[in-house]
Amino acid sequence: MEATYKGYIRAIHGHIIEAFFPENIPPIRSILFHKNEKTEHLFEVETHLDHQRVLALSLGHTEGLKRGLPLYTYNNPLLFPVGESLLGRVLNFKGDPLDGKAPLKEVSYISIYKPQQDYFESIAIKGIMEIGIKIIDLLSPFPQGGKVGLFGGAGVGKTVLLMEFIYKIARYYQGVSVFCGVGERMREGHELIVEMDNLGVLDKSVIILGQMQEAPGIRFRTPLSAITVAEYFRDSGRDVLFIVDNIYRFVQAGCEVSMLLGRFPSRVGYQPTLALEMAEIQDRLISTEKGNITSVQAIYVPADDITDPGCASVFPYLDTVVMLSRSMASQGLYPAVDPLGSSSKLLNPEIIGERHYQIALEVREHFARYRELKDIIALMGIEELSHQDRLIVKRARRLERFLTQPFFTMEEFTGRSGVHVPLEETLKGCEIILSGKMDKFPEEAFYMRGGIEEIL
Numbered sequence: 308m309e310a311t312y313k314g315y316i317r318a319i320h321g322h323i324i325e326a327f328f329p330e331n332i333p334p335i336r337s338i339l340f341h342k343n344e345k346t347e348h349l350f351e352v353e354t355h356l357d358h359q360r361v362l363a364l365s366l367g368h369t370e371g372l373k374r375g376l377p378l379y380t381y382n383n384p385l386l387f388p389v390g391e392s393l394l395g396r397v398l399n400f401k402g403d404p405l406d407g408k409a410p411l412k413e414v415s416y417i418s419i420y421k422p423q424q425d426y427f428e429s430i431a432i433k434g435i436m437e438i439g440i441k442i443i444d445l446l447s448p449f450p451q452g453g454k455v456g457l458f459g460g461a462g463v464g465k466t467v468l469l470m471e472f473i474y475k476i477a478r479y480y481q482g483v484s485v486f487c488g489v490g491e492r493m494r495e496g497h498e499l500i501v502e503m504d505n506l507g508v509l510d511k512s513v514i515i516l517g518q519m520q521e522a523p524g525i526r527f528r529t530p531l532s533a534i535t536v537a538e539y540f541r542d543s544g545r546d547v548l549f550i551v552d553n554i555y556r557f558v559q560a561g562c563e564v565s566m567l568l569g570r571f572p573s574r575v576g577y578q579p580t581l582a583l584e585m586a587e588i589q590d591r592l593i594s595t596e597k598g599n600i601t602s603v604q605a606i607y608v609p610a611d612d613i614t615d616p617g618c619a620s621v622f623p624y625l626d627t628v629v630m631l632s633r634s635m636a637s638q639g640l641y642p643a644v645d646p647l648g649s650s651s652k653l654l655n656p657e658i659i660g661e662r663h664y665q666i667a668l669e670v671r672e673h674f675a676r677y678r679e680l681k682d683i684i685a686l687m688g689i690e691e692l693s694h695q696d697r698l699i700v701k702r703a704r705r706l707e708r709f710l711t712q713p714f715f716t717m718e719e720f721t722g723r724s725g726v727h728v729p730l731e732e733t734l735k736g737c738e739i740i741l742s743g744k745m746d747k748f749p750e751e752a753f754y755m756r757g758g759i760e761e762i763l
């Protein structure tokens with residue numbers, strides 16, 4: 308198909324251009340481009356100002372642009388390559404390799420947008436997926452084919468946990484991972500590739516990056532490109548783990564784009580289209596008869612304020628919430644999962660069974676009471692507590708340590724070998740600690756270990 312000369316740039320406002328089309332104005336979301344020997348500039352049509360003028364979002368840098376430059380279009384939206392050969396590759400938002408390896412082969416190009424998803428295609432989650440991480444399996448189990456939100460401020464261990472998930476899925480589930488990096492530091496993207504290669508999981512993964520240094524338009528569209536890949540593998544019958552680090556950066560990019568387009572902000576400065584943009588992402592991350600997409604979405608919590616509308620926009624879609632705690636991270640209690648802030652729709656006796664449910668409940672009760680008592684202990688000392696409360700504190704502190712564990716992906720840094728603990732062992736361990744049989748063991752004995760046998 309030939310792209311023909313269609314229009315030209317009339318004005319440039321940062322990352323937004325105004326383009327003029329004497330006839331046949333291109334549809335919303337079609338891609339406009341300008342190419343010369345050295346560079347290519349891409350734009351996506353966002354607004355029709357009148358029957359000849361559009362506002363378009365730059366998908367890239369804006370150096371060298373000037374008024375009067377001719378624009379071409381195929382009247383297509385952004386297309387992304389899909390195919391088996393994507394496995395093991397690192398790509399940008401339009402499918403260009405970032406790994407310096409050979410160009411992609413045997414791929415077909417499809418739109419990153421999808422017409423309204425057929426609601427009835429979506430199937431319910433198929434139960435829980437054991438991940439082998441004690442505190443997660445116990446208190447915020449993974450929904451097979453559902454959505455997990457991983458909330459946390461900067462530096463509390465979101466990325467480390469995501470890496471461990473990728474490793475587990477590759478090793479224990481033979482699934483495919485699609486990792487989408489949005490708006491985080493470029494170095495993290497690089498580290499990720501090296502690490503995945505070392506762990507031997509790169510050939511079961513596709514990495515799509517639109518990091519911090521990229522234009523807002525790119526950060527805004529990268530998740531849709533990555534979702535297109537996840538859908539492709541799902542529709543070819545695979546179990547897909549879709550990981551995004553970090554969906555909050557997508558919200559931020561949308562906010563930047565909205566401001567550039569001159570839209571009035573709504574709640575606390577966020578874009579008026581926030582809910583719509585989030586829905587467009589979430590409604591595609593679904594499981595169907597053909598295959599599953601289990602997604603884990605890291606969500607940066609600005610100023611550790613979970614009520615921030617950017618964070619809140621993700622909440623309604625989640626089956627499981629994993630909340631990371633700064634205070635636990637600072638005590639070295641990794642993974643720093645807050646047992647009281649985390650929750651899951653799956654924590655229901657009909658799904659996880661009566662035994663698991665009761666143990667989870669009792670563990671949470673111990674942590675809740677321990678938290679209440681912390682102030683009293685700080686003021687008056689543990690001796691002032693009732694015998695019953697002292698036992699609760701004792702067991703809560705042992706549980707807190709028992710629920711830490713060394714990660715495979717951190718072996719190099721911690722010097723401890725990673726462990727995979729089946730749910731059954733986690734349950735057994737908690738039961739024994741709750742029963743008081745381990746009250747005599749020193750607290751350190753429980754720290755960074757595997758199952759309870761190892762401690763006994």
Ligand SMILES: Nc1ncnc2c1ncn2[C@@H]1O[C@H](COP(=O)(O)OP(=O)(O)O)[C@@H](O)[C@H]1O
Nearest residue numbers: 459460461462463464465466467641642714717
């Ligand atoms: N499970 C863990 N085991 C050991 N150290 C960890 C663990 N999780 C996080 N850390 C430490 O915390 C640092 C920050 O973690 P990171 O995942 O990069 O945070 P975030 O992505 O939330 O900003 C890591 O570099 C590491 O030193």
Ligand SMILES: [Mg+2]
Nearest residue numbers: 465466491552
């Ligand atoms: Mg991170």
